[in-house]
Amino acid sequence: MEDGADFRCWDELNPDVLGIVFSNLSLQEILTVVPGVCKLWGKAVMGPYCWQEIDITEWSNLTEPKNIDLMLRMLIVRSCGSLRKLCVSDLQNDLIFSFIAEHAGDLRTLELPRSDIGDSIVEQFAGRLSKLTFLDLSYCVKIGACALEAIGKHCKLLAGLRRNMHPFDMEGKLSQEDEAHAIATTMPKLKHLEMAYLRIDTRSVLEIISSCPELEVLDLxxxxxxxLGDDLKEKFPKLKVLGPHFRVHFEWNSSEYCSDYSDSFYEYESFDGLWDDEDLELSIYGGFDEDNGYGWPPSP
Structure with a gap:
């Protein structure tokens, strides 16, 4: 360095400091590139600072279902209780949901679309997720009013709920007005609510609007x-209603109500090599059928 300025080598940095730096890299780089540089860097990515936010939605859409459970358990253990954001789809059973709740009680954002979890497990563990500010239970066909009521009673900070369904999932369902009632009676602080393609009526929607005075966006x-009558805008001037009879794409920004951390978006194409602790092959785009459901939009 010029003029005798202080200089410190990267390999002398504290592993926790390195972990904070590496958290700005893509998930692929953290898992496959950084560990191979040196032992210190490998130790850093094993620490919790790289795993405060985990978004493996794209990977979970394409991988074998059995791998999702193993990968989640490994990454959540690495986070050492510091996990604040978890995005994953297609959870296969109630056991992995209970594992998330037991080991990630500091979660603010939890997105679990198309997961095979039911009311009873959510009722049992909703109390462990009391810090949630945003929850996505879209396309979860086994979830109903009981789970939503439990979430509302225990997650008092909840500001955003995504409960969209696919039209195909609605075949045979006569009504989901009990879900709307559960939302209205237990989630008064909601600011953003998505309910696309739910079997609900006008009365249920008006109950939600009247019971959630802070509501800003309602996707129907x-x-x-x-x-909804033309006078709704006059009664609730701050409320933006999407639908029900037209399609508008609205992108939810969960960080808006989670000011103590920033969102990160991971772009990656493939994982080469093996997971260290679970011996899982990280191949994302190869070896899968084209008709695997990947590419579904956030809302139908």
């Missing part, structure tokens, strides 16, 4: 039985 796309 595909809720064909809902008819």
């Amino acid at each position: 796309k595909g809720c064909w039985n809902v008819e």
